[in-house]
Ligand SMILES: Nc1ncnc2c1ncn2[C@@H]1O[C@H](COP(=O)(O)OP(=O)(O)OP(=O)(O)O)[C@@H](O)[C@H]1O
């Protein structure tokens with residue numbers, strides 16, 4: 001059978017309200033997607049199926065009007081979640097120090113070997129904290145973990161949750177953790193420092209303590225197979241008790257010279273773009289020092305595009321030499337923009 005045959009079956013059984021056959025076809029399509037290396041599709045379908053089965057077992061899948069895959073409460077949780085994503089990123093996509101790579105390797109391995117660890121009653125490291133300046137790989141590293149473990153990442157912006165309805169923060173956090181624990185998800189709590197900022201929003205200083213206590217309890221309640229990743233660029237805002245709860249803590253930094261070289265190689269990889277003669281490249285790298293991976297990559301990509309436009313052709317060229325003077329100007333502009341915004 002081809003993918004189209006499965007889709008036709010699923011459409012037919014869905015419209016006929018034949019849930020058993022619908023689920024069988026979906027399961028077959030998942031197997032088919034796996035075999036044909038459509039891993040993302042397989043993971044996403046598996047997650048839809050799992051969620052439906054879970055709701056079904058709690059009696060909420062089938063309604064008089066037919067099939068309903070979402071209960072009101074799951075909708076409510078989904079509003080708190082920024083995104084649910086699968087990822088194709090691998091460790092090779094992240095440029096980092098050997099120490100960071102080793103920590104990530106170990107963390108990923110814990111989850112590949114989780115059955116073995118569980119069988120031997122050994123604890124599984126499942127809470128990881130990423131800190132460091134903006135644009136240096138915290139979000140990317142989360143995508144790498146999700147990609148390597150082929151799990152769905154539930155992205156939650158803690159800043160939005162804490163600031164929108166302060167009084168409901170604890171309740172909303174509990175809902176999110178419950179969803180993460182029930183499925184095979186990775187929970188990604190971005191802007192984790194927002195927890196430390198509660199005291200700025202609140203007249204009631206007790207509120208911050210309550211929210212931090214809730215998080216501490218939720219961390220303890222989370223099954224070891226559920227991964228939680230927290231990211232912050234203001235680690236100083238965090239309560240010590242909170243930092244201690246993480247099994248692994250990784251500090252990202254601005255790129256060193258050889259990491260900038262790697263970033264250039266990674267960005268130009270397999271492309272038609274080159275930096276031409278070596279002369280001047282070292283000086284440009286020196287100029288780029290102090291900028292984040294993100295800013296350097298952004299200016300390089302902009303320079304690639306501008307060098308392309310200069311060729312004044314709509315035909316796809318086989319080779320484009322990046323104009324180093326353009327890149328240098330963009331690097332300088334980026335530095336000025338950042339220092340004006342007070343970030344550097
Ligand atoms: N260490 C890195 N290796 C390779 N590319 C990187 C790295 N860090 C950043 N990048 C590039 O910059 C982009 C943005 O980085 P990322 O979103 O991971 O930053 P961040 O640390 O989460 O920043 P913020 O604190 O602003 O959320 C990445 O998608 C990637 O293209």
Ligand SMILES: [Mg+2]
Nearest residue numbers: 138139190231
């Ligand atoms: Mg980020």
